[in-house]
Amino acid sequence: MAQESTPRRRIAAAVSREGEEAFVGRCLSILGDGEIDAELIEVLGGNSAGPVLAGASDGPRGYWVRTWALRALLYAWSASAEPAVVAATADTHWRAREMAAKVLAARATSRCGAEAALDRLLRDEHPRVRAAARRALDQPG
Known part of the structure; x- marks a missing residue:
């Protein structure tokens, strides 16, 4: 799915591919130990993910990634x-x-x-x- 799509659409597509429990688990991993999962970060952040993965805004362990992982839980839940x-x-x-x-x-x-x-x-x-x-x-x- 194009990164320009909405977070809801990107997350729905990811949930469709891997299942809700697995997707939520990946989000929780980011929240729990700061694991860098570049593919997931791209789904969560869309067009903003590239600069963050490159180190902008505290980088891939920073607040944006945690915020995006939390936002994903509005659309996928366990x-x-x-x-x-x-x-x-x-x-x-x-x-x-x-x-x-x-x-x-x-x-x-x-x-x-x-x-x-x-x-x-x-x-x-x-x-x-x-x-x-x-x-x-x-x-x-």
Whole structure:
């Protein structure tokens, strides 16, 4: 699929090829140990992946890749991902924390730590993170 397509389409194509559990597992690997998976990063980042893989914006272990891996969980999901998303609410970069809140709003079911993490984000230093946490907490549980 062309890299110019939307993240939703790129992710749907990848899920179609490899299955949802496998795809989510690859995303969790990025979140868990920072594994560099250039093929996955290209799917997640589209046209922006090339510069990041070449070292821009903290490179392939940086915040964009973590943010993209989290964003992918809006389109492909497994309940096994929830603890990693809750953990991402403590990421060092605000973009990843914001995306973690968005994913929890859309996907969290067990709330195993999600509500406490979102409560903590209400006091985050970045206004976009606080806003995402507020929206997430306003969602019906």
